[in-house]
Amino acid sequence: MEFSLDTGNTSWMIVATALVLLMTPALAFFYGGMVRTKSVLNMMMMSFVSMGTVAVIWVVYVYGLTFGSGERSYWGSPSGLIGLNGVGDDSSLAAPSGVPFLVMVAFQATFAIITVALISGAIADRTRFLAWVVFTIVWITFVYAPIAHAVWGGGLLGWENPITATSPIDFAGGTVVHINAGAAALVLVLVLGKRKGFGKEPMRPHNLPFVMLGAALLWFGWFGFNAGSEFAADSTAGRALLNTMIAPAFAMLGWILIERIRDGKPTSLGAASGIVAGLVAITPAAASVDTWGALSIGFAAGVVCALAIGLKYRFGYDDSLDVVGVHFVGGWVGTLLIGLFANLDEGTTWAGAGTTMAAKNGLFYGGGLTQFGSQAIVALCATLASVIVTLVIALAIKHTIRFRVPEEVEIMGIDLVEHGETAYEEAK
Secondary structure (H helix, E strand, O other): OOOOOOHHHHHHHHHHHHHHHHHHHHHHHHHHHHOOHHHHHHHHHHHHHHHHHHHHHHHHHHHHHHHOOOOOOOOOOOOOOHHHOOOOOOOOOOOOOOOOHHHHHHHHHHHHHHHHHHHHHHHOOOEOHHHHHHHHHHHHHHHHHHHHHHHOOOOOOOOOOOOOOOOOOOOOOHHHHHHHHHHHHHHHHHHHOOOOOOOOOOOOOOOHHHHHHHHHHHHHHHHHHHHHHHOOOOHHHHHHHHHHHHHHHHHHHHHHHHHHHHHOOOOHHHHHHHHHHHHHHHOOOOOOEOHHHHHHHHHHHHHHHHHHOOHHHHHOOOOOOOHHHHHHHHHHHHHHHHHHHEOOOOOOOOOOOOOOOOOOOOHHHOOOOHHHHHHHHHHHHHHHHHHHHHHHHHHHHHOOOOOEOOHHHHHHOHHHHHHOOOOOOOOO
């Protein structure tokens, strides 16, 4: 098919790509504000370096592994896509939307970057920077690429599964990004162990304005994340845009309601965390639910994730910045609730509706539990795949170059030892 450039769609996708890339520095502020002063630079650097490593390997070979041809295969074929040489500037894989191939590559790269960066919050204060750099490269290659290929690239999960005879819906990354990152975060937390003093001494956020700024910028960038996943400036993108506004708004209210009931006071940290929980949950459902569905998913995510972050104290795992409670749990909430609220009929659109993807309406819209079953299967598969392969990677790094800094480095401050600098001058 001859490529015909659509300047409107292309312009929107260039903007969306920039918005999603902004999310990683936004995450650096969000996470950086939540740690103590002696580790803020290390925390922010873990996000920033992910942009460096992932962007490079993405264009060298990972795009090919993710979106190269290969039905029901672990990886796609990188043939013809190594370094993107031979791909003309006027070529496209987005027909009929008319978006150039290279714009699509850049947009998808930003997803891979933010996914691995999300994991870093779980292991704050105790991770060797070199080990993290190695982890980003290996994890994107062996975990992110296969799961993204499976869900989006026509791989193992990209067909009508034999149990439910319908395909799962993951419009913008509930499984590929959030469940995947959250499951990997839990594995790393267990492999690295608890921070010195966890549960015994306060480890409060050092800069709550940073946290709120980060949440605001994440929300801003998320419009590109969700609406951009349509790859066109059309009504489906508009639906995703609106849902991305209202779901986190209601999630924030749900989170601070739980805080008010449980603790007596709503907090700024809770408001910021609630926004992120709502953004996580609406991500897979952004274009497949109507307004009531988006509000319901958002509120459920705010309430459930606010309760879920307390599990680390009950079960004794040190998820430093609640990546498991927000991203893993929020990803599951959003993915499963599609099975209740999916509305693919008139008034709400989704790119796969009416195609061989054969997704069905949710329970509350006359579709029964078929789609719910499909959503549960893809969430479980993504969880198991991420846990198993991440565990192998984490153990390999732990027993070779060491994943965790020595205890004296934790006490002294990881910023000074790992980077030779500090975020703040000591008070005189």
